[in-house]
Amino acid sequence: MTNKIIVAIDGYSSCGKSTIAKALAKYAGYTYVDTGAMYRAIGLYTLRHNLTEPADIIAALPQIQVGFILIDGAQHVTLNGADVESQIRTLEVGNCASRISQIKEVRAFLVAQQQRMGDDKGIVMDGRDIGTVVFPNAELKLFLTASPEVRAQRRFDELVEKGEKPDYDAVLADVNDRDYRDTHRAESPLRQAEDAIVVDNSHLTREEQMKVIYDLFDRHK
Numbered sequence: 066m067t068n069k070i071i072v073a074i075d076g077y078s079s080c081g082k083s084t085i086a087k088a089l090a091k092y093a094g095y096t097y098v099d100t101g102a103m104y105r106a107i108g109l110y111t112l113r114h115n116l117t118e119p120a121d122i123i124a125a126l127p128q129i130q131v132g133f134i135l136i137d138g139a140q141h142v143t144l145n146g147a148d149v150e151s152q153i154r155t156l157e158v159g160n161c162a163s164r165i166s167q168i169k170e171v172r173a174f175l176v177a178q179q180q181r182m183g184d185d186k187g188i189v190m191d192g193r194d195i196g197t198v199v200f201p202n203a204e205l206k207l208f209l210t211a212s213p214e215v216r217a218q219r220r221f222d223e224l225v226e227k228g229e230k231p232d233y234d235a236v237l238a239d240v241n242d243r244d245y246r247d248t249h250r251a252e253s254p255l256r257q258a259e260d261a262i263v264v265d266n267s268h269l270t271r272e273e274q275m276k277v278i279y280d281l282f283d284r285h286k
């Protein structure tokens with residue numbers, strides 16, 4: 066029997082973390098956890114309740130339950146028991162998630178929940194602080210990067226696919242703003258763990274990238 070491990074995947078927004086993490090979880094027979102979806106669910110709650118002040122957001126945390134359910138094999142995030150997967154994937158909720166993720170108490174609230182999810186290992190978790198804060202002892206840590214322009218184009222294409230009419234320059238500005246906030250916040254800023262393996266996928270096809278990642282996993286398990 067092989068021992069299960071924890072795979073921590075961190076990186077900038079829109080660099081394909083969740084696609085890679087999902088594919089790797091399937092390959093390994095592991096559970097996938099999208100921690101960005103958890104921050105987005107809290108962001109959605111604050112938008113719905115018009116909470117903007119950190120003190121009000123912190124006071125609301127005991128009323129917020131974030132979870133996951135499987136629908137046709139796909140993971141959907143839940144907010145107080147309701148499936149909110151489609152509502153959280155907008156630029157507005159993404160920006161709000163980026164803002165509320167700067168609050169120390171919000172991070173502590175979600176990090177504790179994320180750590181419990183790793184109790185039995187066999188997990189692929191993606192986010193910004195997984196290899197540095199949530200699972201500093203993860204057996205395999207990957208740090209994904211791609212140029213801001215490549216990431217903006219990917220996000221632009223995703224939005225077009227959803228029927229939205231995005232402006233490329235606005236999407237690029239949003240990617241740059243979010244990178245700045247994610248890497249400069251006081252609480253658990255996005256940074257590469259010292260023992261993380263960097264994968265720059267700007268010029269890799271999905272197949273090339275997955276081969277690199279499956280090989281890394283096979284060597285570690």
Ligand code: DC
Nearest residue numbers: 078100101104162163166192193194
């Ligand atoms: O990966 P994403 O775009 O769905 O994440 C939304 C926001 O949540 C992102 O701007 C930063 C924040 N986030 C975080 O601070 N820590 C994580 N582990 C995951 C996401």
